[in-house]
Amino acid sequence: MKKLIVCMMLFTSMFTYSQIFSIDDHFIELSDYASVENFSENTYFNTLDSLQVSYEIILDSIPMEWDFQNCFPTCHPINTYFTEFLSLPPDSSVYLNGHFYPNNTPGEGILKMELSINHGLYLDTVVWHAIAETSSNINEQINNNQEIEYIIDLNGKIIKEISNNRNVIIKYKNGDSKMILILH
DSSP, X not given: OHHHHHHHHHHHHHHHOOOOEEESOSEEEEEEETTSSOEEEEEEEEESSOEEEEEEEEEEESOTTOEEEEESSSBOOTTOOBOOOEEEOXXXXXXXXXXXXXXXXXXXXXXXXXXXXXXXXXXXXXXXXXXXXXXXXXXXXXXXXXXXXXXXXXXXXXXXXXXXXXXXXXXXXXXXXXXXXXXX
């Protein structure tokens, strides 16, 4: 009988443990041109119960010339490596964003953020992998991109070559589109 009671207690305790948060995406890839002021991508931190959360950047592998910024739930100063605990109510979805400022320096970088929930009771991570490309050979990059359906100018005319100081809209085969300004 004692074994049955112990087994029932263990079985019950396994089902009383519950997740109190979730993160939409744990690995985020983003890219843009080194000439842009900044580029960013976000995910969401979702609460299922009230909690306290803070973050710390535990890996900063970006070029020395770059800066970064995180917004959670509001934007923190550039190059902030950690925050104090923030109280969040249950059933909320909080914006979690990574910005990269390439400062005209092509390269690749990784930021790994560790989130501490309820003073370290739970830990989770989000990683941003960013690439800032040079725009000097934009026509070659676009011509070799198999995902592009067509490129149009702002008048709606399909174009084959992109010239400098021009806005264009790139239409992708998956239905997405992106407007870019070519500066050079």
